Amino acid sequence: MTLPSTPSILLVGCGKLGGALLDGWLASPTPPHIIVVDRHRSSSDDTFSVVRAASDIPSTFTPDIIVLAVKPATAEDAISALGESLGSRMKKAALLSVMAGRTCAALSDATSKSGATLPILRAMPNTPSAIGAGISGFYASPQATEEQTSLCHELLFAVGDVVRVDSEEDLLAVTAVSGSGPAYVFLLAELLEKAGEAHGLSQTTARRLARGTIYGAGRMLDDMPDDAADLRKAVTSPNGTTAAALNVLMAPDAWPSNISKAIDAATKRADELAG
Numbered sequence: 001m002t003l004p005s006t007p008s009i010l011l012v013g014c015g016k017l018g019g020a021l022l023d024g025w026l027a028s029p030t031p032p033h034i035i036v037v038d039r040h041r042s043s044s045d046d047t048f049s050v051v052r053a054a055s056d057i058p059s060t061f062t063p064d065i066i067v068l069a070v071k072p073a074t075a076e077d078a079i080s081a082l083g084e085s086l087g088s089r090m091k092k093a094a095l096l097s098v099m100a101g102r103t104c105a106a107l108s109d110a111t112s113k114s115g116a117t118l119p120i121l122r123a124m125p126n127t128p129s130a131i132g133a134g135i136s137g138f139y140a141s142p143q144a145t146e147e148q149t150s151l152c153h154e155l156l157f158a159v160g161d162v163v164r165v166d167s168e169e170d171l172l173a174v175t176a177v178s179g180s181g182p183a184y185v186f187l188l189a190e191l192l193e194k195a196g197e198a199h200g201l202s203q204t205t206a207r208r209l210a211r212g213t214i215y216g217a218g219r220m221l222d223d224m225p226d227d228a229a230d231l232r233k234a235v236t237s238p239n240g241t242t243a244a245a246l247n248v249l250m251a252p253d254a255w256p257s258n259i260s261k262a263i264d265a266a267t268k269r270a271d272e273l274a275g
């Protein structure tokens with residue numbers, strides 16, 4: 001199947017993640033032709049339009065890729081509504097799911113029940129996609145054509161980096177590390193800010209220091225080839241202030257065990273969301 005140079009994308013669900021992807025695509029130099037299905041989104045412009053429900057998708061619109069960005073628990077209802085609205089037009093599309101958990105097999109089954117067995121591709125992006133700084137894990141099932149796979153890869157690449165995985169199972173760990181990961185970093189920013197305030201800094205100053213530190217450290221990780229452990233050691237003077245803090249954070253029952261337990265919990269939850 002050869003895809004057109006300006007592909008047609010149906011984005012179903014435009015909440016926190018769908019909205020981040022849409023913002024990223026609209027900011028790209030050659031945005032695709034997009035119709036968004038979401039009752040909360042109202043604005044539209046020349047490059048995209050919004051309908052409130054699948055039943056309102058214009059009869060002239062045939063999507064190349066359907067991007068499903070609803071909560072996993074509502075996936076089957078959303079696919080069924082798409083099947084009713086699109087009818088035979090659904091057969092021309094591939095389904096790119098950005099949902100946690102739901103497997104290719106379950107999604108393929110849901111599309112079959114709605115009248116067309118679609119090739120399924122899965123991605124696990126994250127919210128920095130809204131500013132083009134996302135990172136997505138990406139898996140293409142064997143049923144997806146090369147053109148569909150490369151188009152989905154391009155859509156993800158328009159909003160950040162893409163790491164392709166060969167095993168669908170790997171998406172569980174991807175979800176725990178990078179899908180949920182921005183939340184861990186935001187928590188660090190919250191906690192650093194609060195601790196700075198507890199030590200007498202104004203909230204404005206504590207916030208600026210916490211955010212600037214995470215930004216600068218993130219840029220070093222991005223720009224420099226060094227291991228994170230070496231960058232950490234370069235900050236740590238013998239018997240100095242950083243060593244005092246790291247003795248607390250790196251105690252076996254502190255971050256090493258807590259981060260490991262947190263990622264275990266998120267991975268397990270992603271598996272449960274497979275349904």
Ligand SMILES: NC(=O)C1=CN([C@@H]2O[C@H](COP(=O)(O)OP(=O)(O)OC[C@H]3O[C@@H](n4cnc5c(N)ncnc54)[C@H](OP(=O)(O)O)[C@@H]3O)[C@@H](O)[C@H]2O)C=CC1
Pocket residue numbers: 012013014015016017018019037038039040053054069070071072074077078081098099100124125126127179180
């Ligand atoms: N948030 C994140 O950082 C990430 C989220 N994800 C995945 O993205 C998916 C969406 O998460 P998130 O954006 O946080 O959730 P949100 O609740 O913010 O967004 C989901 C949106 O989809 C709408 N919706 C629900 N059913 C339908 C339907 N049938 N047709 C059209 N729109 C519908 C919802 O409307 P309503 O509220 O009315 O139901 C809502 O606006 C999840 O599956 C999650 O696993 C993946 C990676 C990161």
Ligand SMILES: O=C(O)[C@@H]1CCC=N1
Pocket residue numbers: 100175179180
């Ligand atoms: O919390 C969640 O379930 C989703 C998936 C990854 C980030 N948010």
